[in-house]
Amino acid sequence: MRLQDRVAIVVGAGQSPGEGIGNGRATALTFAREGARVLCVDHHLDSAQETVDMIAAKGGTAAAFKADVTKNAEIKAMVADAQQRWGTVDILHNNV
Structure with a gap:
């Protein structure tokens, strides 16, 4: 696994309504499949949680994690959450 023991934040990891799978969700799933621990960030927490469940x-x-990444305080909170959970951030994928 290429991302074993890495920590990734994927912004936009939720899913918009409709068929198919979005880029953010696909990225989160791929990073996890490759061994990363993933903080799935979206402004719709339920959608991010669906990705986590998958x-x-x-x-x-x-x-x-719920965040509006147009707000500095929420970006800082997002990073702090990943660091508190897993000690570091190795990858940041901003899909919004």
Whole structure:
């Protein structure tokens, strides 16, 4: 696994309504499949949690986080959450 023991934040990890799978969710799932622990960030917490549930169903590690990344305080909180959970941030994928 190429991302084993890495910590990734994926912004936009939720899913907009409709068929198919969005880039953010696909990225979060791929990072988790490759061994990363993933903080799934979206402004719709329920949607981010759906992504987390999909990752957990495949044996991966992830957590959901609600943030509006146009607000500095929420960006700082997002990073702090990942650091508190897993000690570091190795990857930041901003999909919004």
